[in-house]
Amino acid sequence: MSSEAKTNLLGLSLPKMQAFFAELGEKPFRATQTLKWIHQRGVVDIDEMTDISKVLREKMKAVAEIRPPLITQELRSSDGSCKWIVQVASGSSVEMVFIPEAGRGTLCVSSQAGCSLDCSFCATGKQGFNSNLSAAEIIGQLWWANKKLAGFGVKPAAEWNEEGRAPQNSRPVSNIVMMGMGEPLLNFDNVMDALSLMMEDQAYGLSKRRVTISTSGVVPALDRLKDYTDASLAISLHAPNDELRNVLVPINRKYPIQELLRSAADYMSTLGERRVPVIEYTLIAGVNDHRQHARELAQLLKNFPCKINLIPFNPFAQSDYRRPSASSVSNFRQILQEAGYTVTVRTTRADDIGAACGQLVGEIGDNTRRSERYAEARRIRVITEQGSGVTPVA
Ligand code: SAH
Ligand code: SF4
Secondary structure (H helix, E strand, O other), X not given: OOHHHOEEHHHOOHHHHHHHHHHOOOOOHHHHHHHHHHHHOOXXXXXXXXXXXXXXXXXXXXHXXXXXXXXXXXXXXXXXXXXXXXXXXXXXXXXXXXXXXXXXXXXXXXXXXXXXXXXXXXXXXXXXXXXXXXHHHHHHHHHHHHHXXXXXXXXXXXXXXXXXXXXXXXXXXXXXXXXXXXXXXXXXXXXXXXXXXXXXXXXXXXXXXXXXXXXXXXXXXHHHHOOOOOOEEEEEOOOOOHHHHHHHOHHHHOOOHHHHHHHHHHHHHHHOOOOOOEEEEEEOOOOOOOHHHHHHHHHHOOOOOOEEEEEEOOOOOXXXXXXXXXXXXXXXXXXXXXXXXXXXXXXXXXXXXXOOOXXXXXOOOOOHHHHHHHHHHHHHHHHHHHHHOOOOOO
């Protein structure tokens, strides 16, 4: 059987792994054994699964394998963040980014190569859509990140055990945000399988509060989400009214703000436990960052429990948009805070390796500024590899 025709065990959720073993005439507990080998111990060789008999391993090897995506480049920022370029089956490459912070390590995961939604401020959107990632290519990013970071000596994040997880299962990545390249709700089934592995105790065991799906508003898919997951939700809003949002986030013309907020509220109501979504708002100078926009946003969300995350625009070469000044970000924040909202401002991280929000493109291409950044990041990597090592996560 050729390699491509074999089942890739890396992307199988627990129910799919159980179905795989049922096909082989085996008991369901083989599925949990195999998940642990792949996701907790990081094996790629079925023969290393020593608590599975040789006979069964041979049966498995005849039809299946563990095929992680290929990492083609690794960039390490001076702020401790890391970015990896991952080649996927379609021949495209996508990017994933690890951001260490006190007490946690967040991995920003891609779901598609490119994106069809064409938001006017997003480098991924400018590329257009290339392909959906398979479940193995999505979960493979987490699989790789933990392996690579452990190899760098990055310690498991301190808060990891807050829910009583066994210490031997702790790994450097404690939080996931589906905020890399692509619109996760447009690759629904594969993203759902990957999310279930992230939260599955036999795999990564991440808490639902630490796995966030971010969407620009694919309402029909958001309406179905509650039947598949209880992950946390981020809504990429970016504008306080339909007129402006139609320009910045074109999918708004199909699913306007009120429909999106209704759908998000429905999803949140199924989660209970006082969980609220995060409203993402990229601040672009002179476009959506005026005081009046902040007041309008405060009014729009007044019956919608949420937190607000402001993201100062990260520039990229194909865009004429500019980042607002620190004082206009702070004014915007203050208006929302005075209206009673919890507001955070996302600190720009990993800008030196082209890994800040919205800068991910997966292809170096003819973008000169990015080439310059890569050259700088390569220099940083050489320095770190020569001895100083990566700054461990606190
Ligand atoms: N497609 C999904 C997830 C990927 S985008 C979504 O849109 O939510 C992840 C986040 O980065 C989104 O909130 C997006 O609006 C933001 N973003 C995109 N381009 C950006 C840029 N140039 N500067 C800052 N944030 C950006
Ligand atoms: Fe796609 Fe999200 Fe970028 Fe919009 S912001 S183009 S939905 S990746």
